Amino acid sequence: MREKIKNNQILPLGLPQGVKPEQVLRRVHSAEGKMAEFISNWAGSMPFVYFHIIWFIFWFVANSTNILSSYVKAFDPFPYGLLTMIVSLEAIFLATFIMINQNRQVLVDTYRELEEEQEEEEEAEEQEELEEDVQDIQQDLDDIKNAIIFIQQRIGSLEKFPQKPTPK
Numbered sequence: 643m644r645e646k647i648k649n650n651q652i653l654p655l656g657l658p659q660g661v662k663p664e665q666v667l668r669r670v671h672s673a674e675g676k677m678a679e680f681i682s683n684w685a686g687s688m689p690f691v692y693f694h695i696i697w698f699i700f701w702f703v704a705n706s707t708n709i710l711s712s713y714v715k716a717f718d719p720f721p722y723g724l725l726t727m728i729v730s731l732e733a734i735f736l737a738t739f740i741m742i743n744q745n746r747q748v749l750v751d752t753y754r755e756l757e758e759e760q761e762e763e764e765e766a767e768e769q770e771e772l773e774e775d776v777q778d779i780q781q782d783l784d785d786i787k788n789a790i791i792f793i794q795q796r797i798g799s800l801e802k803f804p805q806k807p808t809p810k
Contacts, residue, residue, distance in 0.1 A: 666753040670746060678742035685736050701725055 669675065684690055704714045705722065718724040 666749055666756060670749045670753060674742070675746040675749075678739045679746060681736070681739040682743040685739070698725075 701718070701722065704710045705716045705718050706720060
């Protein structure tokens with residue numbers, strides 16, 4: 643992941659090179675990101691669809707029939723220019739919030755990848771330390787083995803040529 647960032651293959655929302663997972667996490671949990679996620683989730687729900695169905699029915703009935711004429715004066719006659727403008731603006735903002743939410747998801751993925759990379763580096767360092775410890779233990783065992791061999795040779799040479807006891 644750091645290679646992708648370093649080679650400018652991925653720089654979500656302008657993340658600088660050498661970014662740390664904690665920095666990415668702060669961006670993920672920003673107020674704007676949370677709001678965009680909320681709006682995207684709302685826009686992708688059935689209550690959102692039901693709200694729009696009711697809204698459009700009311701709009702058409704209020705502006706094209708006499709059913710509500712005693713309560714509401716027609717304010718946007720056919721071809722519903724005001725409704726078209728409102729829905730167009732809504733589409734623009736929803737598309738923007740969805741893209742913000744997608745960028746937020748890229749940040750979450752980036753955070754996870756950076757965190758995994760950091761864990762892998764820590765595990766590799768720990769593995770190297772363990773391998774060094776094993777090599778040190780192996781060296782100590784080799785030294786002990788050599789010392790035992792030396793002692794056995796000395797004992798063997800002493801047994802071949804026993805020394806005479808010295809008088810006191």
